[in-house]
Amino acid sequence: MGGFYNVDGKKLSRQYRDHLSEFKDWKQKPHAKQWLIFPENIGSYLSIDETALSKGELYTIITNKKAKGKKGSIVAIFAGTKVSTIIEQLLKLSAKKRAKVKEITLDIANSMKTIAKKCFPKAIQVTDRFHVQKLALEALQDIRIKHRWDAIDLENQEIKEAKIDNKIYKPQLFCNEDTRKQLLARSRYLLYKAPQNWTQNQYERSKILFQEYPDIKTAFNLVQGLRTIFNTAKSLEIAYTKLAHWYKDVEQSGFRAFNTIANTITLNYISILNYFINRSTNASAESFNAKIKAFRAQFRGVKNIEFFLFRLTTIFA
Structure with a gap:
């Protein structure tokens, strides 16, 4: 100007x-x-x-x-x-x-x-429902990240052993040609999405991920369960009942982070359930x-x- x-x-x-x-x-x-x-x-x-x-x-x-x-x-x-x-x-x-x-x-x-x-x-x-869902997504991603660090440590150890034996290191490849480290890194975005929104590649990667890491699958199902409650519950009473069932699933999972989320929801349940009045x-x-x-x-x-x-x-x- x-x-x-x-x-x-x-x-x-x-x-x-x-x-x-x-x-x-x-x-x-x-x-x-x-x-x-x-x-x-x-x-x-x-x-x-x-x-x-x-x-x-x-x-x-x-x-x-x-x-x-x-x-x-x-x-x-x-x-x-x-x-x-x-x-x-x-x-x-x-x-x-x-x-x-x-x-x-x-x-x-x-x-x-x-x-x-x-x-x-x-x-x-x-x-805000999205702040509640964000907590659950962060708990899920924490589980993935812990496994990723373990995969990095494992790969580093295998590389060291290959060098000691004067061998060329060849990482294990899954059927989609991801290494274990790549599988966990590349799964980040698909875990944020609902299964119906996955691409074909993401669907194939999720099958491998959930087969290799059942705990990630369990945590993912808990996240999707919470999302479904917010999306489908048509009244405050129905939402309250569905949340009670979700709490039981959380307790059975044994995940500490999800228990923390469940306790947070319990402490704030009135304002959280108020969402179902006007869906604000x-x-x-x-x-x-x-x-x-x-x-x-x-x-x-x-x-x-x-x-x-x-x-x-x-x-x-």
């Missing part, structure tokens, strides 16, 4: 920030680095999530689902995740405004639940986080936090 007008780009950027934009007269500038609140954007259905704006520094963002990621989306932005600071600022809003909120979606973090309970007491809390998720918050990242990339990073927040809120608040 600066080159088009034969003006130094950095100079043009400073001129825009200091003179052409309304940044200097921005009413929220004095406290922008700590908190930003837009009471007029509060709606009946909100999402709360955290995202990194610059250098890994986390910000807590509350968004209005009805705005669908457009103007009016941002309800509040807070630097950090400190519960007491966020609650202090939100409680400055009138009780009538906060009582408008009927439902708020969030992740499993207790800090988010505390904020929602204190500031939006009449809102139903809904734990935190997808809107995740989508908005992606927009922030794209916005940040467009301006090649965040050099001035206040100015970045000014531009962000001008578009989305």
